[in-house]
Amino acid sequence: MLLRAATVDDAHGIAVVHVRSWQAGYRGLMPQHVLDGLSIAERxxxxxxxxxxxxxxxxTLVVERAGTLVGWASFGDARDADAAGTGELWGIYAHPDAWSTGVGHLLIDGVERALVDAGHEAAYLWVLEGNERAASFYERHGWASDGATKVDRRPGMVLHERRHVKRLG
Known part of the structure; x- marks a missing residue:
């Protein structure tokens, strides 16, 4: 597997992973009509x-396996006012066919190194309430819930999320 920085040429592969991972990973956690309506072309x-x-x-980092994009992670400076000065893992996804193959580990490791290189001593991410697979993945990598929650209102749904944090370096 190859971990590398994403380029604009990766937009289609990232979109495929984005849509397919949401459709599989969020089944039962988001309205089915929302998942069914996801568009690879729009993404x-x-x-x-x-x-x-x-x-x-x-x-954004991507992972390729045998020339096919199988995962991505997007990150940067914190977007939330109460976390200024920290890094944020905005999204990390692997194609369902690549779950439990090490793609996520490669991505989260790469994100953490890049955030440290950017000068961040700590970072956070948001996990959809009920997404125990993701929460367990993050916890295995040293991220822990700090008790903070937020409500994300999107067309056709209201999402409840929990924040996980990690000291880096």
């Missing part, structure tokens, strides 16, 4: 835009 356009911008120190 690809969004990712092409994201990958050409640099906002809040944003970076």
């Amino acid at each position: 690809e356009a969004g990712w092409a835009r994201i990958l050409t911008e640099t906002v809040r120190g944003s970076q």
